[in-house]
Amino acid sequence: MTYDRLVCANCAAPVSEGRCPVCRASREQLQHQAGGIFAQLNPVALVALLIVLITVGALLHQIA
The missing domain is CATH 1.20.5 (Single alpha-helices involved in coiled-coils or other helix-helix interfaces)
Known part of the structure; x- marks a missing residue:
């Protein structure tokens, strides 16, 4: 599953939009982990x- 389909539990918005600090932190962490070719x-x-x-x-x- 990609992070663009995840929904933030804090603000109920897609994590890929990064509306709140929790979304932005999760998005950054997922982008860092998924750095494969x-x-x-x-x-x-x-x-x-x-x-x-x-x-x-x-x-x-x-x-x-």
Whole structure:
């Protein structure tokens, strides 16, 4: 789950908007934790990337 879908218990607003200090602190902490190379990609983009890599691998296998 990404932090843009989380709701703050303090102000009942989405954490991604950062309306209160609790939201801003939570948003900063979650952004710091999710610093991986594929962290910002959504699942559809990851599946598309996987399909492209499999296709390239199959093409390279046929050439060799």
